[in-house]
């Protein structure tokens with residue numbers, strides 16, 4: 508059924524309910540109508556600011572409004588983001604600046620002002636939190652919101668609350684957002700991207716399967732380039748193909764990832780919105796059976812713990828900027844050492860090598876009963892481990908780590924051991940593990 512023939516609608520400009528199939532709002536004449544048969548029932552949303560850094564700069568300098576604007580440069584020489592005018596010319600995030608300027612020579616380049624963007628990001632977030640405590644930020648400019656159960660409070664259904672919110676952000680903050688509304692996280696996030704900028708897309712239960720059928724496998728969370736290539740080798744390119752495969756078959760081929768493919772391809776996603784105010788750090792530690800003092804005994808433990816921390820960061824799609832090493836001596840004295848990185852990381856290799864540097868200074872014959880490693884200063888993973896910043900060698904390591912991750916995804920955790928954990932000595936085997 509075409510969207511504009513459906514009954515439950517709202518005008519996104521004047522917020523008047525529209526129960527007709529009209530293309531334009533009867534009240535204000537706006538063509539920005541939102542209509543969907545399930546509009547009354549859906550309450551899980553993903554909100555993402557449009558061309559975030561660029562929009563903030565345009566807001567603060569109206570002379571830039573109609574110009575192609577690129578945020579980036581600085582020491583890394585890559586594009587952080589480009590406004591939608593610059594995107595028409597092919598400019599994209601993470602593109603080297605020289606390429607971006609080849610594509611769009613008339614672009615105005617603005618250096619990023621992170622402090623300002625964080626401030627604006629926090630302002631938008633607090634406006635979300637005024638709607639519901641169920642806000643799960645994913646990064647500086649995006650979050651999931653679960654508005655279930657807030658209809659009474661707002662005297663309005665979720666769709667209207669969100670349309671009002673989008674308008675309020677424009678008026679009070681001076682930037683635009685795109686909203687995706689659905690019944691689950693996966694499709695809410697997909698929806699917010701469908702109609703950017705200033706978008707509002709709805710994916711209901713009814714059309715989920717048919718919508719997904721035509722989409723490429725890369726739409727699925729966790730299917731990156733490497734994994735898509737693996738699927739491609741098996742002849743699987745669309746989500747529709749996954750929809751025809753049995754769960755057992757997918758799990759046999761791709762392990763736990765297969766399970767995810769099975770469920771998400773069918774629009775089944777049970778993950779709830781988790782407000783993430785609590786997590787300040789991600790760490791993993793272990794108490795040894797026997798106290799350890801030698802580098803060769805401690806290093807494999809550090810490696811294994813770094814991998815565990817990294818796995819959890821990757822799982823949660825976050826990264827940390829400060830690496831923290833924790834040691835407890837045989838006489839229960841606690842030592843914590845930390846080092847701040849230039850950019851947040853979620854790579855086991857960077858966590859491990861930073862931890863190793865810190866560990867080297869502590870190993871002087873002292874006997875230790877506990878070793879822990881973690882990261883704090885958590886951020887979203889988007890800005891983690893920029894490829895051009897890491898030196899050539901560690902860039903290779905990062906690529907290798909990506910390859911290891913996809914092998915593990917395919918064959919299970921035990922499939923790949925690195926030189927450091929391989930043959931880890933019995934004495935270092937943890938007696939008790941802890942995480943927080």
Ligand code: DCP
Nearest residue numbers: 555556557558559560561587588600601648703
């Ligand atoms: N960012 C960055 N480097 C990247 C990706 C993003 O520095 N490789 C920064 C700049 C973006 C902000 O994070 O403005 C938000 O990221 P998004 O992926 O949401 O991108 P935008 O908000 O810029 O654009 P869109 O309208 O596609 O959401």
Ligand code: MG
Nearest residue numbers: 555556557648
């Ligand atoms: Mg954005």
